[in-house]
Amino acid sequence: xxxxxxxxKIDRLAEVAVRTGVNLQKGQDLIITANMSALPLVQRxxxxxxxxxxxxxxxxxxxxxxxxxxxxxxxxxxxxxAADWFYEGLGKAYKGGAARMAITGDDPMLLADxxxxxxxxxxxxxxxxxxxxxxxxxxxxxxxxxxxFPGAAWAARVFPDVxxxxxxxxxxxxxxxxxxxxxxxxxxNWADHTAELKTHVKWLNAQNFExxxxxxxxxxxxxxxxxxxxxxxxxxxxxxxxVCQPNIPTEEVFTCPHAYKVDGTVSATKPLAYQGTVIRDxxxxxxxxxxxxxxxxxxxxxxRDLLGVDDGSSRIGEVAxxxxxxxxxxxxTLFYNTLFDENASCHIALGQxxxxxxxxxxxxxxxxxxxxxxxxxxxxxxxxxxxxxxDIDGITRTGDIVPVMRKGEWAF
Amino acid sequence: xxxxxxxxKIDRLAEVAVRTGVNLQKGQDLIITANMSALPLVQRxxxxxxxxxxxxxxxxxxxxxxxxxxxxxxxxxxxxxAADWFYEGLGKAYKGGAARMAITGDDPMLLADxxxxxxxxxxxxxxxxxxxxxxxxxxxxxxxxxxxFPGAAWAARVFPDVxxxxxxxxxxxxxxxxxxxxxxxxxxNWADHTAELKTHVKWLNAQNFExxxxxxxxxxxxxxxxxxxxxxxxxxxxxxxxVCQPNIPTEEVFTCPHAYKVDGTVSATKPLAYQGTVIRDxxxxxxxxxxxxxxxxxxxxxxRDLLGVDDGSSRIGEVAxxxxxxxxxxxxTLFYNTLFDENASCHIALGQxxxxxxxxxxxxxxxxxxxxxxxxxxxxxxxxxxxxxxDIDGITRTGDIVPVMRKGEWAF
Ligand SMILES: [Zn+2]
Ligand SMILES: [Zn+2]
Ligand SMILES: [Zn+2]
Ligand SMILES: [Zn+2]
Numbered sequence: 001x002x003x004x005x006x007x008x009k010i011d012r013l014a015e016v017a018v019r020t021g022v023n024l025q026k027g028q029d030l031i032i033t034a035n036m037s038a039l040p041l042v043q044r045x046x047x048x049x050x051x052x053x054x055x056x057x058x059x060x061x062x063x064x065x066x067x068x069x070x071x072x073x074x075x076x077x078x079x080x081x082a083a084d085w086f087y088e089g090l091g092k093a094y095k096g097g098a099a100r101m102a103i104t105g106d107d108p109m110l111l112a113d114x115x116x117x118x119x120x121x122x123x124x125x126x127x128x129x130x131x132x133x134x135x136x137x138x139x140x141x142x143x144x145x146x147x148x149f150p151g152a153a154w155a156a157r158v159f160p161d162v163x164x165x166x167x168x169x170x171x172x173x174x175x176x177x178x179x180x181x182x183x184x185x186x187x188x189n190w191a192d193h194t195a196e197l198k199t200h201v202k203w204l205n206a207q208n209f210e211x212x213x214x215x216x217x218x219x220x221x222x223x224x225x226x227x228x229x230x231x232x233x234x235x236x237x238x239x240x241x242x243v244c245q246p247n248i249p250t251e252e253v254f255t256c257p258h259a260y261k262v263d264g265t266v267s268a269t270k271p272l273a274y275q276g277t278v279i280r281d282x283x284x285x286x287x288x289x290x291x292x293x294x295x296x297x298x299x300x301x302x303x304r305d306l307l308g309v310d311d312g313s314s315r316i317g318e319v320a321x322x323x324x325x326x327x328x329x330x331x332x333t334l335f336y337n338t339l340f341d342e343n344a345s346c347h348i349a350l351g352q353x354x355x356x357x358x359x360x361x362x363x364x365x366x367x368x369x370x371x372x373x374x375x376x377x378x379x380x381x382x383x384x385x386x387x388x389x390x391d392i393d394g395i396t397r398t399g400d401i402v403p404v405m406r407k408g409e410w411a412f
Numbered sequence: 413x414x415x416x417x418x419x420x421k422i423d424r425l426a427e428v429a430v431r432t433g434v435n436l437q438k439g440q441d442l443i444i445t446a447n448m449s450a451l452p453l454v455q456r457x458x459x460x461x462x463x464x465x466x467x468x469x470x471x472x473x474x475x476x477x478x479x480x481x482x483x484x485x486x487x488x489x490x491x492x493x494a495a496d497w498f499y500e501g502l503g504k505a506y507k508g509g510a511a512r513m514a515i516t517g518d519d520p521m522l523l524a525d526x527x528x529x530x531x532x533x534x535x536x537x538x539x540x541x542x543x544x545x546x547x548x549x550x551x552x553x554x555x556x557x558x559x560x561f562p563g564a565a566w567a568a569r570v571f572p573d574v575x576x577x578x579x580x581x582x583x584x585x586x587x588x589x590x591x592x593x594x595x596x597x598x599x600x601n602w603a604d605h606t607a608e609l610k611t612h613v614k615w616l617n618a619q620n621f622e623x624x625x626x627x628x629x630x631x632x633x634x635x636x637x638x639x640x641x642x643x644x645x646x647x648x649x650x651x652x653x654x655v656c657q658p659n660i661p662t663e664e665v666f667t668c669p670h671a672y673k674v675d676g677t678v679s680a681t682k683p684l685a686y687q688g689t690v691i692r693d694x695x696x697x698x699x700x701x702x703x704x705x706x707x708x709x710x711x712x713x714x715x716r717d718l719l720g721v722d723d724g725s726s727r728i729g730e731v732a733x734x735x736x737x738x739x740x741x742x743x744x745t746l747f748y749n750t751l752f753d754e755n756a757s758c759h760i761a762l763g764q765x766x767x768x769x770x771x772x773x774x775x776x777x778x779x780x781x782x783x784x785x786x787x788x789x790x791x792x793x794x795x796x797x798x799x800x801x802x803d804i805d806g807i808t809r810t811g812d813i814v815p816v817m818r819k820g821e822w823a824f
Contacts, residue, residue: 029493036451036473039448039475042478043475043478043481046478046482050481050486050490051485053486055490055493056490056494057481059473059475059478060472061448061471063451063471066455066471069455069458069462070458070462070469073459073463074462075438075439075462077439078466078467082468083505085502086470086501086505088504089498089501092497092500093495096497
């Protein structure tokens with residue numbers, strides 16, 4: 001069904017996802033979630049995973065027609081249901097040592113014409129039921145990875161002006177480039193790239209800033225950092241000891257903001273595609289970490305619903321720095337997909353924090369994490385606040401101001 | 413991918429599977445297992461299930477390329493693994509009220525070129541891990557159903573002399589006819605057919621035979637029936653109260669044999685396709701319920717391995733009567749698929765019995781079931797012993813002999 005896509009590029013993406021991305025260990029099971037449209041990639045991942053010694057490769061597929069069948073035919077009560085038993089099982093599998101791979105590349109507008117209330121309810125039900133499966137991932141207990149496949153619907157959205165097969169080929173090329181798969185040795189590409197990211201991680205951790213100050217068009221934000229925050233980026237070891245690269249591609253260094261110490265105004269620099277709605281020109285005002293005012297030129301109601309999911313959904317759980325000159329940013333392409341768009345720009349994420357971005361965070365309970373400023377929520381939604389016009393300073397514990405980024409580029 | 417298949421026939425098959433087959437209740441979740449090749453049917457089942465008020469439709473797909481990737485690349489240790497957590501979860505879902513639908517129609521020869529030992533080990537691992545998921549089904553705790561989709565590989569096997577797309581169309585027609593989907597009201601077709609099956613069920617239960625005597629070419633078998641055995645056939649209520657039709661098509665009336673009271677010789681009347689091997693001309697001798705001698709003109713080693721899986725795999729757990737004039741039998745087609753071939757012929761099944769074919773069986777423990785003669789095993793494999801040349805008599809508790817079938821047709 002995807003014979004027009006270069007099978008060698010798909011195979012190389014699969015191999016890097018298995019070996020560098022999830023870094024599957026001998027005997028480890030691999031759980032894969034994917035849209036049906038990504039089947040050609042999943043098939044090659046299975047080959048490379050078994051070659052790497054996988055115990056079992058267990059793929060779980062979603063299908064757009066079946067998803068739409070629900071929205072178009074189901075009783076209202078369906079939209080509050082989720083398969084608890086399945087997510088509990090996944091959690092059990094991760095606790096038992098399984099690794100996880102997610103294939104992204106679904107149609108970002110699949111649910112655009114569906115009742116937004118039902119979409120939100122269904123998503124919330126999955127977030128609640130999904131906790132046992134998400135816990136080991138956000139806690140970085142096991143090695144995991146996300147990669148992308150250029151499904152037809154997604155490709156048509158990114159490159160609307162060319163025939164769909166050409167759009168898929170173009171998107172595969174864009175994925176290939178962004179995922180640093182070119183050249184003789186993609187595994188070495190990733191080693192080099194991680195080393196580069198680690199220099200920024202090291203410097204930022206040595207600074208141990210109290211807060212970051214963002215200044216740019218429509219942006220004047222003092223963003224406090226969590227107590228004991230740890231900057232991360234590139235490959236790092238999961239708690240099971242396996243060094244993996246959770247995102248392919250990745251350009252970010254990121255840490256845990258203080259969910260109760262963010263003040264001021266910030267404006268999005270790119271649209272946010274969320275559950276079938278493109279939210280444009282977001283601008284929000286924070287008071288003591290909480291968003292108290294939010295506007296958008298399109299999709300404002302959906303954005304407000306998102307902020308209202310729970311207490312933590314109107315606070316932030318991640319802050320990430322990406323130079324404006326990053327390859328994905330330079331491509332100038334809007335991907336309508338977080339894995340790519342967040343790596344084109346400095347961003348923040350509403351909602352859940354990553355426990356491993358706080359010192360000792362994986363051993364702390366929810367209350368202790370909260371004390372340190374680490375946010376808790378059912379959601380985690382990244383949105384872009386960086387551009388060539390934004391400056392970022394670090395504020396030290398003694399109140400000194402240290403340039404971190406100037407006009408969107410590293411200043412150190 | 414299946415545009416050459418008549419979408420109206422697929423839709424009607426889906427609707428009958430949902431409404432008559434599983435008889436999905438409002439609010440009930442529906443768990444579907446299917447090969448990827450059956451996606452067009454699963455999509456229509458999802459529509460009809462949600463129209464019927466499904467809570468959630470949860471499809472789980474297998475993919476041939478991914479299955480082969482394992483056999484061709486995995487470490488040896490992989491073949492003893494199974495996803496325990498998944499089968500435990502399924503069991504939990506059924507206990508929680510979910511219904512089950514299985515789509516058959518996989519390539520019967522997919523694993524023909526693979527190491528038979530690995531195939532057997534992988535199958536045994538799934539049988540063991542799968543117990544929590546199989547229990548509620550063999551115990552008939554929930555409503556369930558199996559239907560077939562004419563996947564390309566299966567169709568090519570059944571109709572090897574025509575191009576594959578034509579083979580799929582022919583096989584869809586055969587499924588359509590065998591599944592009694594024709595005419596103005598397929599739901600009424602099934603009501604009529606069930607009524608017809610029930611007349612035989614009623615008569616056989618009234619007779620309360622001690623044993624059946626099979627006489628035919630290469631066959632002289634005294635087959636004892638379990639204590640308190642119950643003949644079943646057509647639609648019947650699961651323990652959750654929902655009347656469902658587990659198999660579409662179905663032509664059989666069946667009950668529980670006595671696993672320790674079968675003596676004599678029986679010869680298969682059709683080949684048995686089992687895990688990629690076609691086993692031909694099976695002939696076995698029973699002593700006190702156990703197969704003590706087995707031969708086959710092809711696939712004998714695979715058949716012997718099957719008999720050796722556990723103690724119950726060399727005893728029988730089901731005996732079923734099907735008139736030689738049944739539509740599937742008259743089609744003269746060998747389907748290499750149990751759902752069809754078993755409904756073309758009287759058959760017996762090696763291995764696991766159905767608890768609901770013994771009075772009060774669902775409330776009995778394994779030991780009590782064994783006492784009554786109900787077999788326990790990891791396997792359940794049907795094979796065909798009926799033809800136009802076989803006579804069957806019932807032996808009453810007082811030793812009288814009552815004709816049940818003559819030359820393969822009902823004698824009462
Ligand atoms: Zn990020
Ligand atoms: Zn994020
Ligand atoms: Zn049967
Ligand atoms: Zn059977």
